[in-house]
Amino acid sequence: xxxxxxxxxxxxxxxxxxxxxxxxxxxxxxxxxxxxxxxxxxxxxxxxxxxxxxxxxxxxxxxxxxxxxxxxxxxxxxxxxxxxxxxxxxxxxxxxxxxxxxxxxxxxxxxxxxxxxxxxxxxxxxxxxxxxxxxxxxxxxxxxxxxxxxxxxxxxxxxxxxxxxxxxxxxxxxxxxxxxxxxxxxxxxxxxxxxxxxxxxxxxxxxxxxxxxxxxxxxxxxxxxxxxxxxxxxxxxxxxxxxxxxxxxxxxxxxxxxxxxxxxxxxxxxxxxxxxxxxxxxxxxxxxxxxxxxxxxxxxxxxxxxxxxxxxxxxxxxxxxxxxxxxxxxx
Amino acid sequence: xxxxxxxxxxxxxxxxxxxxxxxxxxxxxxxxxxxxxxxxxxxxxxxxxxxxxxxxxxxxxxxxxxxxxxxxxxxxxxxxxxxxxxxxxxxxxxxxxxxxxxxxxxxxxxxxxxxxxxxxxxxxxxxxxxxxxxxxxxxxxxxxxxxxxxxxxxxxxxxxxxxxxxxxxxxxxxxxxxxxxxxxxxxxxxxxxxxxxxxxxxxxxxxxxxxxxxx
Numbered sequence: 311x312x313x314x315x316x317x318x319x320x321x322x323x324x325x326x327x328x329x330x331x332x333x334x335x336x337x338x339x340x341x342x343x344x345x346x347x348x349x350x351x352x353x354x355x356x357x358x359x360x361x362x363x364x365x366x367x368x369x370x371x372x373x374x375x376x377x378x379x380x381x382x383x384x385x386x387x388x389x390x391x392x393x394x395x396x397x398x399x400x401x402x403x404x405x406x407x408x409x410x411x412x413x414x415x416x417x418x419x420x421x422x423x424x425x426x427x428x429x430x431x432x433x434x435x436x437x438x439x440x441x442x443x444x445x446x447x448x449x450x451x452x453x454x455x456x457x458x459x460x461x462x463x464x465x466x467x468x469x470x471x472x473x474x475x476x477x478x479x480x481x482x483x484x485x486x487x488x489x490x491x492x493x494x495x496x497x498x499x500x501x502x503x504x505x506x507x508x509x510x511x512x513x514x515x516x517x518x519x520x521x522x523x524x525x526x527x528x529x530x531x532x533x534x535x536x537x538x539x540x541x542x543x544x545x546x547x548x549x550x551x552x553x554x555x556x557x558x559x560x561x562x563x564x565x566x567x568x569x570x571x572x573x574x575x576x577x578x579x580x581x582x583x584x585x586x587x588x589x590x591x592x593x594x595x596x597x598x599x600x601x602x603x604x605x606x607x608x609x610x611x612x613x614x615x616x617x618x619x620x621x622x623x624x625x626x627x628x629x630x631x632x633x634x635x636x637x638x639x640x641x
Numbered sequence: 642x643x644x645x646x647x648x649x650x651x652x653x654x655x656x657x658x659x660x661x662x663x664x665x666x667x668x669x670x671x672x673x674x675x676x677x678x679x680x681x682x683x684x685x686x687x688x689x690x691x692x693x694x695x696x697x698x699x700x701x702x703x704x705x706x707x708x709x710x711x712x713x714x715x716x717x718x719x720x721x722x723x724x725x726x727x728x729x730x731x732x733x734x735x736x737x738x739x740x741x742x743x744x745x746x747x748x749x750x751x752x753x754x755x756x757x758x759x760x761x762x763x764x765x766x767x768x769x770x771x772x773x774x775x776x777x778x779x780x781x782x783x784x785x786x787x788x789x790x791x792x793x794x795x796x797x798x799x800x801x802x803x804x805x806x807x808x809x810x811x812x813x814x815x816x817x818x819x820x821x822x823x824x825x826x827x828x829x830x831x832x833x834x835x836x837x838x839x840x841x842x843x844x845x846x847x848x849x850x851x852x853x854x855x856x
Contacts, residue, residue: 545835
């Protein structure tokens with residue numbers, strides 16, 4: 311809570327409470343003066359307490375990193391830099407893109423962390439209690455396919471462990487200095503990369519919203535005891551955008567695209583035909599392609615040094631790798 | 642912020658963990674002139690010119706998988722040693738003036754806490770997380786590479802960085818770096834990325850290596 315919030319609350323308390331001193335009641339004017347004095351002391355003391363930063367506005371994604379993953383999508387088997395455990399890897403390798411044709415799975419890419427792995431900008435706004443002015447929640451909307459995320463700021467607890475899970479999960483937030491920290495539970499199983507690398511319905515997500523002028527940096531930690539051996543972490547950059555980003559994009563609509571009933575498209579163990587695509591195309595060793603926590607650390611780079619041969623320049627199907635066009639901001 | 646930090650490479654993996662193919666510049670808002678320069682990238686020439694550290698300059702080095710050791714050199718100088726390329730960045734607080742002279746790989750960096758607090762003794766919240774940011778402005782850099790495969794930045798490039806420390810539920814501390822490189826010659830728009838590092842308890846894994854033009 312910052313000094314100005316303290317000031318507002320004190321004024322509210324003074325204005326609604328008669329404070330008795332020996333011979334007379336404090337007038338409202340005196341109360342306001344007292345609150346102002348306290349504010350002055352707080353400011354002079356430089357008390358940072360808990361700051362609140364205005365995060366409201368339209369924030370365009372600056373896709374200057376991971377643009378292939380966020381635009382065109384990853385190779386069918388590319389789990390580099392993902393801390394998949396054996397179960398996660400097995401599940402990922404069983405994934406067939408044809409699952410997207412199934413009504414049950416067509417929207418599985420839109421877990422709450424899609425804000426970070428997709429290319430879209432976001433719009434943030436707060437909702438306040440009409441009587442006290444206290445922020446009850448922050449809302450994050452603006453990207454396609456799913457409803458806005460509500461970040462509850464009023465201290466309400468998370469649902470019980472066995473409560474139903476929703477697509478967007480349940481999120482609470484609190485200010486830590488100038489940083490808004492949020493925690494999300496109760497979201498459904500989804501895909502952490504658009505090639506079937508999974509998260510389970512036991513995954514949780516912690517995010518930090520850090521504003522520097524017109525730049526917003528968001529970090530996301532996704533922990534999953536079922537499919538990860540340690541958390542995955544991303545940080546992304548957004549920039550304040552004068553053109554409003556829609557608060558709600560078109561939803562992901564579940565529909566039958568013709569998959570035969572009772573059939574789940576998949577690959578059996580050892581039968582995924584794309585497992586060597588990254589090795590063939592980019593010379594990335596298979597042990598890196600298949601991911602795992604080890605692939606996130608500098609030591610892994612040293613391990614690959616003698617195994618990697620730089621490929622020749624790409625001549626066709628280069629996935630926009632010439633730079634520039636794919637790096638544009640996307641609302 | 643002082644201590645040892647390790648890069649956790651979950652983003653731009655194919656551009657950071659290996660040297661990408663010549664001509665593969667995805668995500669970087671390059672100008673046409675920049676592409677021409679990058680298309681002519683020749684690591685052998687860099688080696689012959691003694692410029693094998695071109696991808697270890699301030700605007701490129703923070704994306705290399707590496708470990709950082711951050712410490713106070715004195716009350717107004719924060720030092721960042723980096724094991725990749727055995728480089729050192731120096732951040733000057735207060736009324737520091739550049740000595741001028743030839744540009745260097747790491748350039749001249751002026752630091753301030755945001756909100757302002759002076760030099761040493763900047764904001765640190767209870768438990769080690771940060772209640773403010775460290776802002777660094779870097780100029781006077783020798784021309785170098787944003788990426789190993791020759792994506793260039795010019796000697797006129799400038800870089801603004803924000804360093805924030807956040808604490809996760811596990812208790813782990815993470816250093817979050819938001820960097821903005823501006824270079825009208827080689828970038829069509831400011832190049833904005835964020836990079837993250839996890840705090841280490843000690844110097845485990847610290848492994849200074851020389852610059853390499855090829856790896």
